[in-house]
Amino acid sequence: MLFGFMKRKLRYLLSSSGQAGAGDDNKEKRAEQHMPPELSTSLDENVEALKNELSDGSDVKVHRFRFGPDLCYSGALVFIDGMTDSLFISEAILRPIVSWRTCDELPKARDIARTVSSDVICAGEVQLIASVSDCAASCLSGDAVFFADGCPEALQINAKGYEKRSVTEPASESVVRGPREGFTENLRTNTALLRRKIRSGRLRCESLTVGKRTQTHICLMYIDGIADKKVIETLKFRIKGLDVDSILESGYIEQYIEDAPLSPFSTVGYSEKPDVIAGRVLEGRVAVIIDGTPFVLTVPMLFVESFQTAEDYYSRPMYATMMRIVRYLAYIIAVFAPAIYISLTSFHHEMIPTTLLLTIAKAREGTPFPVFLETFIMVISFEILREGGIRLPRPVGQAISIVGALIMGDAAVSAGIVGAPVVITIAITAVASFLIPMQNESDTMLRLAMMALAAFAGFYGVAMGTFAILIHLATLTSFGAAYFDGFAWTRNLQDSIIRMPLWTMKRRPKHIAKGDTVRIKSFIPPLRPHAGESNRQAGDD
Amino acid sequence: MRVDKEQISGVRFMFTIVLYLESSALLTGFLIPVTRHESWLTVLSGLIVSIPVIALFRAIMLMFPDMNLIQVLERVFGPVLGKVLGLSYIWWFLNLTSLNLRDLGDLTKIVILKDTPALVLMVLCIIVTSYAVRYGIKVVTWYSALFMTLGFAILAISVLLVMNQIRFENFLPVFSLPIKKYLHSTHMISTIPLGELMVIMMMTPNVRMSRKDATKYIFGGYFLGGATLLITIIRDIGVLGPTMGLFALPSLMTLRLVRLGEALSRMEILFAIALISQLAFKVMFLHYISVITIAQMFNVRDYKRISLVTGALVIAYGLTLYDNIVDHAVSAQVFAPVFWVIFEMLIPLIVFVTAKLRKLPEIRGT
Structure with a gap:
């Protein structure tokens, strides 16, 4: 696509000018510090x-x-x-x-x-x-x-003793079952939380300092012998190459180190929970802990990770699989539901069952705007409400949601400004988009793009848009690992759309772990507790 | 010089072949008027007749394991004749891409978007495929497994759904037509969907597989894809019977006839999904092949740059090819089978024989 070319050109220009600037700064710095002042005897x-x-x-x-x-x-x-x-x-x-x-x-x-x-x-x-x-x-x-x-x-x-928040349950990832502790803003607390999960001497912890003014401490934690050395080297190269003023949150680091900075999909994972990060580190990923934020980054990240939660591994495999499928469906709804509504009502009437078609036609009778505009208005007002609900102080936020969602929504429908089916579609979309917090940014953007394509060419436009998204996903990499791995072919499927029982996950994911890839050496089959040797072998197969 | 340095695995190569044939199975309308309800016989004979042709492609691929077709032509026939033949192949690949793109545009227009000009649909498709082509063979064939599975699933579901409407009488009488008709139809089958597989010779250096695997994957893909074609034809004949010749898209009509209670009726959405996913894949794949052919021929170092331009060429050519879908079908029945033999069988055969006579290649690859 033309835009791809322009994008790359822009990136090249930006990076080259950035490097030149960085070089000048270095020279200045060296000139300033030509002789480091030594301590005197006085x-x-x-x-x-x-x-x-x-x-x-x-x-x-x-x-x-x-x-x-x-x-x-x-x-x-x-x-x-x-x-x-x-x-x-x-x-x-x-x-x-x-x-x-x-x-x-x-x-x-x-x-x-x-x-x-x-x-x-x-x-x-x-x-x-x-x-x-x-x-x-x-x-x-x-x-x-x-x-x-x-x-x-x-x-x-060392006499450090500043005020810090104690370990509490993270607000962004709450669980029904599982540990309730979350990372804090303090780097040492976080590394200790991780070490308490993985009591292995091979868990390496390397410190770096980034930010000319903020001097932020960063810790890379990984398991020696499982993590890919190339990933560690790339990560260190990218972080050490940073000569920036400030690092205030992990989002800063994320934007500087990710593979595809202009993609709607994030290629760096994050979590606030030590058990989640420990699980990822044990799969061979590298955790980047940044002082001053409870959000710990992990690389490489795969697309499927956005749909995995800690509880998937603590609950029963069948149920976890079902919930995962629900999450994927929710993501599809979040991206495509408004677009499908637009295509159905403006292009493909014949695909709607007749009774439903009549209902929709009745509801749309008298609404002043074309379907696309109507849906667009509703999507944007939902985004406004959501943003308002998040940013405002909690008591006011509730008022916003009541006034915005209940009163305005109802009034708009009964006044005949928007049709009820649009409100239903947007409500489903909104609820679905909350299921996958990791992909919230991508689904909001893609939803609008899909709506535009649907208004332009109906299902064909949506299909071509989907095709383009799929192609884009196939081109993405995260520190050498293919981002969309797990769908193209059958490897890693045990832990992608479905979650197989833990005893079937004998190896760490391919393309992430290097070296010691065996996770389970032997186990006693859980099916027949009193069985003899022969059953153990059967279970191993 | 290798244009695209990426490599795909042999399994993915096989899936690509299957998907390529699967997408051809969508468009069987042109076959039907010749042998009508006995077309399944000619599909079967076409599949058998084409085995030596596929074996020929395989032999050339194994003879020059790190050269694509353009390089092989230059190696075997020398720079001048090789270039001339290479140019003719550029035209042929562009022609193939345009035909499929035109099909995609026309059929989408018929199936879901009646009032939109085909040009708009074609441009939209080419923009997307150009984007994929820029990233090379890995991205182009990335979804072959997914779409292939999707295609199989749709085929299986559709067969189950129309099971109650298949009439055995529709297949009768057998061998009622003059022998010439069967030959004609077999010839069409072996040139149009099956012979087109010669495009795989353009991707020889991009596939990672041993000699033994090559046989397995090429023929595995060929038979899986061929089976899809056969099942589709049998399903359509079984449901539609003698009326089949009336429709440009028999598969669409078959799915339209689905009636299983209230809920499961009018399943043409399945056809629409298969049509768009498979045909768009085919166009993307052929677009990629055209681009690397042109890049190889003219020593374009960065083939990514010509992907959009080639796409524009394909659209322009596609628009001028035929006036309408009937014209297209007639040409596919009369003109194409004869003409395409040159590219699909004659030139590869001459390449093979000449290479044997000249004792090429001197150093045999493994």
């Missing part, structure tokens, strides 16, 4: 330099004190108020240092920081640093920095 100078680096903020606290045998040393502790745990600072850092009175042999002034870190304080994570910028970085991430007079090194002491 306490005052160091503290001043650090305060200067932190723009002398009012929340920067400097505590000076004298310590050591006969109080012969002077030192200072610098930290940012609110990001540190004050109890920890007083109990684990200040108290031991100030009460340090005896030692066999007085250390030289140069080595004082080392001695303090090894002999005096009782903190878990201490590091020696030697430059002002490192000091500033550690202060900004919530550590306390200890300086001593005459010592050109400083101590970075």
Whole structure:
């Protein structure tokens, strides 16, 4: 398609200009930092330099004190108020240092920081640093920095203790059965939640820092030996290549790393639940945890993932399969229902049963607009109502839905502005679109495109549009994995439209897991608990 | 130079062949006037007669496993004659694409959109197929399994639905026509739907399969597809009987006659689904073949660029081909079978014999 070409050209131009810009920035940065300022031996100078680096903020606290045998040393502790745990600072850092009175042999002034870190304080994570910028970085991430007079090194002491939300049930993915914990905004809590699910030493956790101004911490978590090395490399390459100002949410990262940025379909998965992410990591995916958001990304993502929920694996396979089929149907309804209504009423009257046709004709009698316009108005008003319901404060949101949906809808029909069948169609579409939150963005956009095609060429237009969507889906990839895999041919079908019993899923999905792909080595058939060896083999087959 | 470097698996190649024949089974209208209710006999004989032809395609594919037809022609006949033959094949593939596109436009007009000009429908289709062709063979054949299964399902459902209307008398009398008619009809079957399979020689380098698999997949696809054709014809004859010659689209009429209680009647929507999915696939596939043929011939490095242009050419050519669907059917009965033999059987045969005589290829591929 012509648009494809234009799209690619645009992308190329954008990326090349972006790279050129990034290059310039790098040069400037290098010019600025031609010599990293080292710490001096003077306490005052160091503290001043650090305060200067932190723009002398009012929340920067400097505590000076004298310590050591006969109080012969002077030192200072610098930290940012609110990001540190004050109890920890007083109990684990200040108290031991100030009460340090005896030692066999007085250390030289140069080595004082080392001695303090090894002999005096009782903190878990201490590091020696030697430059002002490192000091500033550690202060900004919530550590306390200890300086001593005459010592050109400083101590970075982990004293992080900022306010954070506790682990609660995620609002976006609630379950009837299954764990209720959700990720929080804190990176370490999230990595710990994941580690508690997968207690394996092979679960690797790699840290990166992105964002020139925000310095956001990012963790890649995957299982060594299952995750595809190429995916990890690509992911690291794409994230490390980012030289952007800020990363505030996982959506930022998603847009920078995805394969098809202009497609209506998202090719990066996300979830708020540790059990879901753990399941995906165990299938060989890589989780990207970003500090400051409870939404964890996973790559590669397949289209079928949007239709899988955590509960599918906790409930009975038959029921889970049925629910999955319902979800697929809902997606089809969400995309096609208005388009089919338009085609039926404006082109293909003969396909509607006669009684229904008469009912529709009666309802449409006297409505002023053509079908397409009528449907379009209703779809847009639904989107307005939905957006209003989400953004407004909860009490007002309810008022919106009552006034908007009940009163306006009813009044519009009884006043004869829109026909009742349109309202029914849009209502079904709206309800169906809520079933698949992961594909909500794509179905809203595709619905409008399909409606336009239906108004233009009826079922033929819809069919050609569907064809184009299918082709588009076939061209999509997510980090090397074919996005629409699982429909083209029979591989991975065990966990796509249907959900087979767990004991039949012996291997991890093809094209995602590399290396150790066997999930189940052996099992005792659940069908006959008292049977002997021969049945075990039968079950394995 | 390989135009499209992507490769598909042998199984998908087989599905593509099946789907190609399945889509031909939709349009059996042109066959019927010649042998009428005995057409199923000629379909059967056509299927048998075409086996050596398919074997010939297979032999050429195996002889030059990493060359497509255009490259084979140049290799066997030298640059000048090879180019001339290559050009004629470009015309032939474009012709084939146009014919199918025209069919799609005309039939859609008949089945679901009576007042829309066929041009609009054709343009819409070509825009979509050009989009697919840009992404190469993988995307073009991606849905072959899905659509094939859909086609089989529709065929099975339709056979079950009309089971109560099939009259055995409709197949009688047998062997009542002059022998010439049977020959004519067999010839049509073996050239128009079956001989068209020579397009698979254009995708030799893009299929990943061993020699042994080649036989399995090519003939597997051929017989599965052929069976579809046969079942469709038998179903239509069984339901419609002697009136069959009256309709341009016997399958549509058959499905229209479905009457099983109140709920299951007028199932032509099934035909519409099959028509659009299979014929659009066929047009897409042939469009792809035309594009890579042109790209190969003129050494176009980036074949993606010519996909829309080729599509425009196909539409323009398709519009000027015939005045109406009857004209088309007559041409398919009289003109095409004779003329297409050149491209489908004669040239491949000469290629095969010449290659054997010249002891080509010197280094045999595995």
